[in-house]
Amino acid sequence: MSDFISVVVSLPSVVQRGIFLGILTAVATSLLGVTLVLKRFSMIGDGLSHVAFGAMSIALVLGLAPLTFAIPVVVLCAFLLMHISRKSKMGGDSAIALLSSTALAVGIASASLVGGVNTNVNDYMFGSIVAISKSDLYLCVPVLTAVIVLFVLLYNRIFAVTFDEGFAKVSGVKTEVYNMIIAILTALTVVIGMRIMGTLLISGLIIFPALSSMRIFRSYKAVIISSVTVSVLCFIGGTLLSILFETPVGASIVLANAFVFAIFTIIGKTTK
Template identity: 55%
Template sequence: MIELLTELLSYAFVVRALIVGVLVSLCAALLGVSLVLKRYSMIGDGLSHVGFGALALAMALNLSPLEVAIPVVAVAAFVLLRISENSRIKGDAAIALISSSSLAIGVIIISYTSGMNADTSNYMFGSILAMSESDVLLSVGVSVVVILLYVLFYNKIFAVTFDESFTRATGTNAGRYNTLIALLTALTIVVGMRMMGALLISSLIIFPALTSMRLFKTFKQVVISSAILSVCCFVVGIILSFIFSFPTGASVVVINLLMFVIFSAIGLVKKAIA
């Protein structure tokens, strides 16, 4: 096992993927708890499709994919919130509307320009080979900002997650913190798409929170458990993807699924004993 880890860490692309992956997993897990509790977890899936459309446009114009995707997905997150809050279109319908439209635009752009190639496949399904040094620097910077903002506004995020109506009654601008959660989610989605792929990145947000809720009850317990679980699942997943040449995103999702089953089984046993 030690020899395997030593061999893994001897490859620069694996080290880059681990650095970014651990940070992105941490960001996704922290935000995922709030999104799942607010029943807005599918925003991750919707924004990942928007990200795919933005990446397709960037590749067609020979621009930096991440530099194009970050502002586009951030704007999409803001628009999603405004549509669901201020119109007759409900949140899930708004996500489906923007998600399918963005994916369709991305597919048309790819078909019209380069067609399906290795870069496109990497963005759809994820690859640890896809991270360049500039991608790593940008991703680390964005991830650190996301974590710092989450920690800084933790109490407000907790408040709008559990009782938004009461939070508004106390004079807190709940809309501002909902927007913050959505924007932080957008940033996390974009920086994680290289490794996890547009089709699977939302699983990093949903799985750790749902899994932790099988055993833990308080917000803080679920947040801490989700963070630890997400990072561990990513590391195990990336090791398996290296050993068996599986796509990184798929490996991480399967490990998360396995942990969900295990935690659910333990939860059922605890209930039966109690």
Template identity: 50%
Template sequence: MNWMEKLSFYFQFPLVRYALIVGVLIALCSSLLGVTLVLKRFSFIGDGLSHVAFGAMAIAAILNIANQTLLILPVTIICAILLLRTGQNAKIKGDAAIAMLSVGALAFGYLVLNVFPTSANVSGDVCSTLFGSMSILTIRKEEVWICIILSILVIAFFVLFYHRIFDVTFDESFARSAGTKVDWYNLLIAVIIAVIIVLAMNLVGSLLISALIIFPALSAMRIFKSFRAVTICSAVISVICALLGMLVSILTGTPVGSTIVAVDVLAFLICYIIGIVGGRG
């Protein structure tokens, strides 16, 4: 069976189509907000919040909550709000706050799962959560619809408030003097990132989510300079890498999350070379 026949065979299963839809939508939303986070030097907020989501997942598991998202989502959103507020504190800068939250939540989650094991294979469960499931067939239909609805809201927010996001990204002081509610937009961006992270946990794992935010933005910045061009290019790169990563995962049986990130890294190297050749290195 060649690769075309193998893909045709797998595409007959709804779960594979669900995974592709969710992967593309998550990649698109991550890339749109990733440009803003990278430019604001706050890109590792995704890393901190993904570890919070891991800790919340551990608590949901030991409490035997059927729909773990009901606990993980609000906890991650609350931490996004607290992280933003703490990061603005003169005593605890943004990067330090993220580091504290990231390491603390990761250690707490792993500790809880070991003290109160929910299965005989704790290490396997932790590895699957951190790096994504080995199988692409882990997405439920309800998750697909939730992802579609939330993705539409994220894209609508970005399109409708594009100019405000641009102002907040490059010059918060000017935006605030112009009457823009800077704190409100920063808060909303953090909340949206929290939602994307929770949705992406099953697909790429909590440790690899930041790659979907950082790599497409950095890749696009190697080629273009304007905010609009970088954002569009980042979205295109992110979607293509997500599709290629999932297709390679289907064909080779490799972990979905790691494969997508590997393709993102390769895309960055290609864009880096293009940037050097084009005189932007």
């Protein structure tokens, strides 16, 4: 850890910003990931990140601030996805697939209008640790902090709604509101996280820590704690790998998560 800190201190401030925001994102995604995986919404992160890509590409064409434009669009789509998966005869996975491919098509078509896949678009697709500007940081840190604080404060309610929505409803909990809160928090985290992880890899940061932790741990609290720890350590490990081997940061972090998942699966099977 001390080696990591000394490496970070020696890095340019733009990279430090990326690492700081990345760690916050890793905490937020891992908290939400447990709920999303357990509610069988693992792919919502993937779908929303494609929507964010489409929105950011449109923002580039229109000359708008990408994050400021993308956040409300993605939140709106998160509402839409939740609504379709609950009320429509079309399943949640089909809705995500439809929205995902449409948004990606919109993004690619918009990108072609501004001269094809340039550096900005490439960053959105595959992520970049140096893509975070100071103004991004001022917007993202309060949002991510709010996501984490809200999750901790609503911990017991989120557990109850995730474990058994019918029971929670009978007990007087407005489950639709909590589902919407989860959707909004996920949308916000995805938009911010995809700047570092990339559209194609942000869902890895959401689902891997939760799935890895569930290989070993069987209590909700242990899964949450393990998930946050795994997520942050994999982010740090992946970033170090990325710096050492000059590989894309998003891919390196997902590879670190995949490695931990394999190890946890083996441990889980041998200790059963």
